Amino acid sequence: MSLYDSLMAGLSLVGNWEALLSLAIGIVIGVVGGAIPGISATMAVALALPFTFPMEPINGILLLLGVYKGGIFGGSIPAILIKTPGTPASSATILDGHPLAARGEAGRALGMALWASCTADFVSNLALIFFAGFLASFALSFGPPEFFALILFSLTIIAGVSGESLLRGALSALLGLLLATIGLDLVYGTNRFTFGDPNLMGGLNFIAVLIGLFAIPEVINMVWHPTGHVGKVQKLGSKWVTFAEYRRSFRSIIRGSFIGVFLGSIPGIGAAPAAFLSYSEARRKSPNKANFGKGEIEGVAASEAGNNGVAGATLIPLLALGVPGDVITAIIIGAFMVHGLQPGPMMFVLNVDIIYGLFIGLILSSGILFVVGGLAIRGFRPVADIPKRILMPMVLVLCIYGVFAVNNNIFDVGVMFVMGWVGFAMGRLHVPPAPFLIAFILGPLLEDNFRQSMLMSGGSPDILLRGPITWFFWGLTVIAVVAIARGTMRARRAGA
Amino acid sequence: MSHRAMQLRLGLGAILAAVFLVTYAIPNWVSSPSNVRNIVLSPLFWPYILGGLTGVVGLGLAFAGWREAGGEAVNEAIPDPQAGAVRLVAFAVLMALTFWVMPVLGMVWTSMLAFVALAFLVKTRHPAAAVICAVVVPLILYAFFAHVASVAIPQGDLVRLP
Known part of the structure; x- marks a missing residue:
């Protein structure tokens, strides 16, 4: 199929009002979800996921991508207004956004956040379109040993999402890997931790685990401390961002977008490090260096460009290799699977219409985000006023319906409840949940590819180093492990 | 700790x-x-x-x-930890009841009761709004999942919805 044919096939999928409406609704949900502290972009995507089951695959996935992109921008609204990032990615936006809000210039900061977000989002989408296809065609030459090496490298990304302690991140990942072993063995069909219960033979339901891990602990936290969320919203002010300010910050926005694209295309790094790196680079290069941290509009632009630059780029490993780039894309994989689609190189052969439909939808999403974001900035206050002690029971009920709808199975609701308590305990013990989820997804792939490789070679481990692709990923793994070890030692020395 | x-x-x-x-x-x-x-x-x-x-x-x-040497407390203290612990136990019981009662009462009615119970457990300052939401939200979700998504939402043995 030629490029023109592929584009036309994609356009036929998204050139209708249902697809555009799904995208727009997704962005609205994302912006609102991201803007409410406690409902992160991750949770918004997880909660929206079950509603996409009855939809056409392309519409459902576009809705979730809209939630993702809207959520990343939406997180900047409370970061600027109430110094509470709606998502971890917006943490850097606080540094200059909140001082601007404190001076009564929240509208200006939010306006710049929106302009920078949309610009970076567009750059990121273009990067996805240009690089994903190339990477996928390269990945078609992968066999089980190559995939094993790739997934092993991807597991090193857990270090990037482990937060303050690598050991606690590793423990979280091991828990995820262990829970992923539940079910029938794929080679011999024997039982592993099923206790003879048919509900466990297919393994734990992915959606139940992720909603339990990310949404239910928020409800339990509310039960533990019902008044812990009380905050105060700042006024928007009458001053708005000008085009001259946008032009002055443009260099930082483009630099931040490329930092976001680069870090986003490496699985597991995520938006928060991109935002901080973009911010620190903007500060280093800016003539207004001294004003950073005190309410510099360029600081807001740089951090928002950094985190939104990640949004499209995290889809590069997802679509090209079937490896989630961050927690949200790990959830979005669930949507692909529910609709019978397997992201990865074969998708570029078997479902090229969906791939190009997604590309077209993503390009449109930047424009829709600009419109929705502008309205959201003005309309945020009533949304923020939804009492959290009514919001959380709603979240609970939504979770129950959503998880049940996956398999029409009440057992999954029980799994979600149990995982909710696991997530709460992990939160209290400062064990990050993101490594758990990434390991839960990658674990079975790692094991299956390892065992397939061993079957191919008759048990010889030499096959794991059979060619340049495996050498490349083993090399990257070694480099990543060395970098992690050096970083940990440096942090320990700095702390001592 | x-x-x-x-x-x-x-x-x-x-x-x-x-x-x-x-x-x-x-x-x-x-x-x-x-x-x-x-x-x-x-x-x-x-x-x-x-x-x-x-x-x-x-x-x-x-x-x-x-x-490590000593160190500060890792979690923010709450005003009344004992009451917090009691609420956690009550919520665990609520979850267990929701799970066991759902096949008998049906998902809609169970969700309504769970909503009200949770809202009052966290001492909502808007009880009337909570009760209204407790009725409306599960009904809307039922309408969507049962009639749009064709999901067989458990109806229970008592009152069945169209």
Whole structure:
């Protein structure tokens, strides 16, 4: 199929009002979800996921991508207004956004956040379109040993999402890997931790685990401390961002977008490090260096460009290799699977219409985000006023319906409840949940590819180093492990 | 709980879990055919590797905790921890009841009751709004899932919805 044919096939999928409406609704949900502290972009995507089951695959996935992109921008609204990032990615936006809000210039900061977000989002989408296809065609030459090496490298990304302690991140990942072993063995069909219960033979339901891990602990936290969320919203002010300010910050926005694209295309790094790196680079290069941290509009632009630059780029490993780039894309994989689609190189052969439909939808999403974001900035206050002690029971009920709808199975609701308590305990013990989820997804792939490789070679481990692709990923793994070890030692020395 | 205590507890917990996995759980709850020639192809291989790694990470955490000196409390204190603990137990009971009652009462009615119970458990300042939402939200979700998504929402044995 030629490029023109592929584009036309994609356009036929998204050139209708249902697809555009799904995208727009997704962005609205994302912006609102991201803007409410406690409902992160991750949770918004997880909660929206079950509603996409009855939809056409392309519409459902576009809705979730809209939630993702809207959520990343939406997180900047409370970061600027109430110094509470709606998502971890917006943490850097606080540094200059909140001082601007404190001076009564929240509208200006939010306006710049929106302009920078949309610009970076567009750059990121273009990067996805240009690089994903190339990477996928390269990945078609992968066999089980190559995939094993790739997934092993991807597991090193857990270090990037482990937060303050690598050991606690590793423990979280091991828990995820262990829970992923539940079910029938794929080679011999024997039982592993099923206790003879048919509900466990297919393994734990992915959606139940992720909603339990990310949404239910928020409800339990509310039960533990019902008044812990009380905050105060700042006024928007009458001053708005000008085009001259946008032009002055443009260099930082483009630099931040490329930092976001680069870090986003490496699985597991995520938006928060991109935002901080973009911010620190903007500060280093800016003539207004001294004003950073005190309410510099360029600081807001740089951090928002950094985190939104990640949004499209995290889809590069997802679509090209079937490896989630961050927690949200790990959830979005669930949507692909529910609709019978397997992201990865074969998708570029078997479902090229969906791939190009997604590309077209993503390009449109930047424009829709600009419109929705502008309205959201003005309309945020009533949304923020939804009492959290009514919001959380709603979240609970939504979770129950959503998880049940996956398999029409009440057992999954029980799994979600149990995982909710696991997530709460992990939160209290400062064990990050993101490594758990990434390991839960990658674990079975790692094991299956390892065992397939061993079957191919008759048990010889030499096959794991059979060619340049495996050498490349083993090399990257070694480099990543060395970098992690050096970083940990440096942090320990700095702390001592 | 201090940072040191947390690291130590996590480390010891992980070591105990690893010992339990390797000595009891994997031998008893993972079955493997007797004719597997190569250990790396056995269904037992991967769980044993993970069990061993859990023990290693547990040792690392315990060692890191042992080396730390005292430290500040890791979690923000709440005004009345005892009341908080009681609420947590009540919520656990509410979850268990929701799970067991759902097949009998149906998902809609159970959700309504769970909504109201949770709203009052967290002492909502808007009881009337909570009750209205408790009725409306499950009904809207039922309408969507049952009539749009064609999901067979459990109706229960008592009152059935159209």
